[in-house]
Amino acid sequence: MKRAITAAAVFTTAVLLTSGCTPGSSSDTGSSDSKTFEFWSFTGIDQKADVDVYKKAHPDVEIKLTEVGSTSETAQALTTALAGGKVPDLVLIQGDDLPKFMQSPENFVDLATLGADQKKADYLDWVMKQSVTEDGKIIGLPTDVGGMAMVYRTDLFKAAGLPTDREQVSKLWPTWDAFLEVGKKYVQATGKPFLDNTPTSVFFQAVNQGSERYYDADRKRSYDKNPQVKAAFDLALKVHAAGVTARQTSWSTGWTAGMGKGDFAAVSAPSWMLHAIRTNAPGTAGKWDVATIPGGSGNWGGSYLAIPKRAKNPKAAWDYIAEMQSPAGQLAHFLMQGSLPTTPSVYSDPQLLAKTDPFFSDAPIGKIYTDSVLGIKPFYIGPDDATIGIELLNTLTSVEQGKVAPDKAWNTALTNVKNALRG
Amino acid sequence: MLSPGTIEKTAAQPARQRRIHLGVRERLAPYAYIAPFFLLFFIFGLFPLLFTFYVALFDWDPIGEHHFVGLANFSELVHDPRFWGAMRNTFSIWALSTIPQLLLALVLAHVLNHVRLRAATLFRMSVLVPYVTSVAATTIVFAQLFDRDYGMLNWFLGLLGFQHIDFTASVWGSHIMIATMIAWRWTGYNTLLYLASLQAVPRELYEAAAVDGANGWKQFRHITIPSLRPIIVFTVVTSTIGGLQVFTEPLLANPVGGLTCGAARQCQTLTLFLYEQGFGRFHFGYGAAVGVALFVIVVIVAAINYVLVTRIRSERP
Numbered sequence: 001m002k003r004a005i006t007a008a009a010v011f012t013t014a015v016l017l018t019s020g021c022t023p024g025s026s027s028d029t030g031s032s033d034s035k036t037f038e039f040w041s042f043t044g045i046d047q048k049a050d051v052d053v054y055k056k057a058h059p060d061v062e063i064k065l066t067e068v069g070s071t072s073e074t075a076q077a078l079t080t081a082l083a084g085g086k087v088p089d090l091v092l093i094q095g096d097d098l099p100k101f102m103q104s105p106e107n108f109v110d111l112a113t114l115g116a117d118q119k120k121a122d123y124l125d126w127v128m129k130q131s132v133t134e135d136g137k138i139i140g141l142p143t144d145v146g147g148m149a150m151v152y153r154t155d156l157f158k159a160a161g162l163p164t165d166r167e168q169v170s171k172l173w174p175t176w177d178a179f180l181e182v183g184k185k186y187v188q189a190t191g192k193p194f195l196d197n198t199p200t201s202v203f204f205q206a207v208n209q210g211s212e213r214y215y216d217a218d219r220k221r222s223y224d225k226n227p228q229v230k231a232a233f234d235l236a237l238k239v240h241a242a243g244v245t246a247r248q249t250s251w252s253t254g255w256t257a258g259m260g261k262g263d264f265a266a267v268s269a270p271s272w273m274l275h276a277i278r279t280n281a282p283g284t285a286g287k288w289d290v291a292t293i294p295g296g297s298g299n300w301g302g303s304y305l306a307i308p309k310r311a312k313n314p315k316a317a318w319d320y321i322a323e324m325q326s327p328a329g330q331l332a333h334f335l336m337q338g339s340l341p342t343t344p345s346v347y348s349d350p351q352l353l354a355k356t357d358p359f360f361s362d363a364p365i366g367k368i369y370t371d372s373v374l375g376i377k378p379f380y381i382g383p384d385d386a387t388i389g390i391e392l393l394n395t396l397t398s399v400e401q402g403k404v405a406p407d408k409a410w411n412t413a414l415t416n417v418k419n420a421l422r423g
Numbered sequence: 424m425l426s427p428g429t430i431e432k433t434a435a436q437p438a439r440q441r442r443i444h445l446g447v448r449e450r451l452a453p454y455a456y457i458a459p460f461f462l463l464f465f466i467f468g469l470f471p472l473l474f475t476f477y478v479a480l481f482d483w484d485p486i487g488e489h490h491f492v493g494l495a496n497f498s499e500l501v502h503d504p505r506f507w508g509a510m511r512n513t514f515s516i517w518a519l520s521t522i523p524q525l526l527l528a529l530v531l532a533h534v535l536n537h538v539r540l541r542a543a544t545l546f547r548m549s550v551l552v553p554y555v556t557s558v559a560a561t562t563i564v565f566a567q568l569f570d571r572d573y574g575m576l577n578w579f580l581g582l583l584g585f586q587h588i589d590f591t592a593s594v595w596g597s598h599i600m601i602a603t604m605i606a607w608r609w610t611g612y613n614t615l616l617y618l619a620s621l622q623a624v625p626r627e628l629y630e631a632a633a634v635d636g637a638n639g640w641k642q643f644r645h646i647t648i649p650s651l652r653p654i655i656v657f658t659v660v661t662s663t664i665g666g667l668q669v670f671t672e673p674l675l676a677n678p679v680g681g682l683t684c685g686a687a688r689q690c691q692t693l694t695l696f697l698y699e700q701g702f703g704r705f706h707f708g709y710g711a712a713v714g715v716a717l718f719v720i721v722v723i724v725a726a727i728n729y730v731l732v733t734r735i736r737s738e739r740p
Binding site: 403420 | 504505572
């Protein structure tokens with residue numbers, strides 16, 4: 001009982017902390033030094049590199065960078081801070097978390113008032129659209145997008161009698177159906193699984209390639225009616241039925257181990273996943289290459305920089321955004337760290353086109369990934385997008401684990417989404 | 424001339440005053456001593472508890488609006504299969520971890536209490552090592568042991584000619600996996616509690632029993648268990664309450680699916696469900712309602728425990 005009280009106490013203390021002050025009440029202990037600002041980022045995206053570059057160019061500026069944790073942990077910390085705690089001056093928000101914050105735009109500085117409306121045109125319009133409210137307030141500026149590609153093991157492809165050259169491999173799978181045929185051939189030749197899994201490597205890619213996802217153009221939920229969602233779901237079931245995957249759920253221990261051991265030959269990899277492959281399977285350096293994603297284009301991921309309303313030093317934070325997220329700034333960050341720029345003007349820059357990655361057989365990742373985001377059709381991402389997406393994904397994982405019958409999967413998925421949208 | 428009565432009165436008056444004065448201070452002093460605890464308890468215990476009840480009546484967005492919805496969160500909860508699933512998982516994991524754990528602790532304590540045990544302190548201390556190991560580290564190691572394709576447990580099953588078992592994907596498998604982690608962590612702790620009270624049992628009892636020809640099992644059954652009865656009740660109560668609030672193990676053991684402990688929520692406990700709703704999805708009102716439900720469940724279980732304890736006490740020889 002005492003523990004129940006403690007648990008309740010912890011919960012409510014958190015609620016209290018987050019409800020103590022109302023949003024918008026500004027702290028009067030503002031920093032006297034207008035060159036200092038606080039910056040919250042998440043891990044794995046290496047904002048420190050950018051901060052160091054900026055500090056070098058502006059030695060008088062002091063930036064307190066905190067890597068809060070994973071993307072969702074950072075969003076949680078930001079929520080708590082916005083509701084009543086000490087807010088940072090600048091915060092990085094992952095694309096999937098952004099719609100939640102877009103519902104309460106009063107918590108953020110409208111960047112248009114600081115000059116963002118003049119810079120809007122620098123960015124991919126469908127990326128920019130996601131951080132602009134219906135009445136035109138700019139909540140965040142995009143820092144990167146997650147273009148799509150398929151990475152594959154050249155040594156394993158060779159052993160299976162498949163081509164290994166990235167141009168030829170890309171030509172093997174203009175569509176997902178062609179991709180499945182390649183998978184069947186691979187399994188026939190080697191007796192080993194071809195792809196890591198279907199929920200992430202097929203469904204999450206295909207569903208992001210449509211012209212509409214879980215919401216329609218009127219910003220109403222349409223995941224249960226949109227034929228594109230159903231088609232992506234059915235495609236995943238079809239690939240599963242063909243038995244060409246290792247059924248290793250992305251990010252699980254088995255997935256990491258299998259990747260290092262070469263127990264599957266292909267993984268769908270948005271640009272930010274290259275880093276995960278490098279760190280999870282360091283022993284496979286040079287054995288991978290990058291081909292285009294079946295279907296040609298698509299985006300999954302990306303982040304935004306925003307300034308909370310109660311920030312002490314919004315001006316210094318804005319100066320940082322303006323300089324580091326300019327087309328030149330994003331290009332420099334890409335060359336250093338690999339996150340894909342959101343500014344199409346640099347997509348033809350010779351430095352970007354010349355960028356290769358030795359871990360992936362010197363594939364020109366700049367060109368491959370920017371090509372994949374050029375043909376994209378914009379769609380509205382709503383506040384429940386993350387919830388809907390994860391329930392559909394989880395149901396497909398259950399199918400892979402043999403816990404849900406494939407013919408019942410779609411109905412199960414819809415029930416799961418409906419349950420998740422309550423409360 | 425003053426009457427004796429007056430003298431008595433005048434002399435007594437200041438004395439009585441002083442006594443009354445002291446009496447008030449004496450009566451207040453204990454309250455003053457315990458005040459800090461209760462002050463903190465009201466601020467961090469009682470008030471938040473009541474506030475949770477209050478939040479549970481709202482549709483509460485931490486950075487947006489709060490709408491009063493009455494008992495709607497609770498009627499949602501009653502019809503939410505995820506809540507009942509979490510309830511099933513919580514009780515199943517509790518049963519799978521607590522019962523074997525306490526039985527094993529009993530046996531271990533009996534063995535560690537043996538007269539002829541060499542290096543007794545070394546063994547007694549080493550049972551506590553899992554308890555002082557970080558939960559996160561234990562969880563990660565166990566999750567790898569139970570892995571479907573590359574786990575040591577399945578490698579062993581494979582050697583014996585069995586099919587691999589996908590522990591994390593199935594309900595029973597994931598429950599067994601998490602129960603093992605909990606038992607691993609708490610068996611040593613409970614062993615030490617049992618051992619401590621076993622050492623208060625007079626050696627003569629065992630010696631006399633041995634002289635009368637009682638073997639190890641008979642000694643265990645007729646001396647060890649009866650003398651441990653009060654501490655056994657205590658450990659059952661504490662592990663029950665702890666078991667209803669298991670959080671870290673299901674959070675880290677099966678990261679597939681985010682905060683759901685698996686794609687089908689196969690091992691999501693009530694506290695993890697509360698966390699998912701409150702801090703994963705920011706439905707504070709609904710999360711608080713789960714908290715209230717958990718509170719009620721713990722009160723009911725505590726009441727059942729209380730009844731059992733009084734009965735066992737009255738049955739004591």
